[in-house]
Amino acid sequence: MAKTVFITGASRGFGKLWAEAFLKRGDKVAATARNLSTLDDLVEKYGDNLLPVQLDVTDREAVFNATNNVAAHFGSIDILINNAGYGLFGTLEESTEAQARAQMETNFFGLLWVTQAVLPVMRAQKSGHIIQVSSFLGLTTLPMLSVYNASKFAVEGLSETLATEVAHLGIKVTLIEPNGYATEWAGASATQTAAGIEDYAPVREAFAAAGDNPDTWGKPAATVAPVLQIADSPNPPARLLLGKIAYHGVVQAYAKKLAEVETWKEVSIAAHGH
Structure with a gap:
């Protein structure tokens, strides 16, 4: 049975790729973009x-x-894919107030507003699936992406909590957590801080060197089948890591965190006071 899918940030990258994948199989798609001409080929x-x-x-x-118009046009919204977002590259100290606020406005508050707008539609339907495009950097971190990391950590907390609030209403929530992919996320879509503090030069150089390794970047087309599988699953996961860098990075980070928690176990328990 055809689904109605609402995808934000569909002008390029994952959003456009996934929008076409749903359209190819006969689903109906509402796709957002700041510049609608980027969707002309799909309209045709x-x-x-x-x-x-x-x-x-x-x-x-x-x-x-926009959300109300989509619901009225198609009669329902079965799946929301909150994909709009971008990366702010640079050290924490070099990030300006305007850059930090803009990053949170899009990656966190934009996602929050779309989620809030879709929830009344899905509550009335007593069904729906909200798919939040987070990042493996919402579970672990990389230098040079501090504010971006923070925005995705916020998305993680928001979405995990939301899932507990709406499960009884028939609404499912899934966090998709990709590693880096060969989209325009790290190119035309990205914002850079000024690199004016020489003390951070070694951090910048190491980060750039890691990015030069082609094995770091996943192939965008390889995400299509997993996203469709998640969308069709009657029991989708709360989280799905996309890419081998994400998988290994998160497993290693969580093992390290758990080991440290256990090392300081007695101090933590004693801090309870009784």
């Missing part, structure tokens, strides 16, 4: 099955209006 191929929606997710009122 898929016609009325695609509803292009011009949207800046940081505009809460516009988000609610």
Whole structure:
């Protein structure tokens, strides 16, 4: 049975790739972009099955209006994929206030507004699946991405809590956590801080060297089958890591964290006081 899918940030990268994957198999898709001309090719191929929606997710009122229009147009929203976002590259100290606020406005608050707007629709349906595009950097961290890491940690906490609030309403929540992929996320879509503090030069150089390794970057097309599988699953996971870098990185990070928790176990228990 065809589904109605609402995808934000569909002008390029994962969003556009996944939008076309749903359209190819006969689903109906509402796809948002700041510039609707980026969706012209999909409109030409898929016609009325695609509803292009011009949207800046940081505009809460516009988000609610767009979501209501999508629900009225298609009659339902079965799946939300909160994909809009970008990366801010640079050290914490070199990040400006404007850059930090803009990063949180899009990656966290934009996702929050779209989620809030879709929830009344899904509550009325007593069904729905919210798929939040987080990152493996919402579970562990890399230098040079401190504010981005923080935005994704916030998405993780928000979404994990949401899942406990809506499960009894028939609404499912899944966090998708990719490692780096060969999209424009680290290129045209990214923002850079000024690199003015020489003390951070070794950190910048090590980060750049890691990025030069082609094995670091996953192939975007390889994410299509997992995303469709998640969308079709009657019992989807709370989290799905995408990519071998994400898998190994998170497993290692959690093992290290757990070991440290156990090392300080007696101090932690004593701090309870009784």
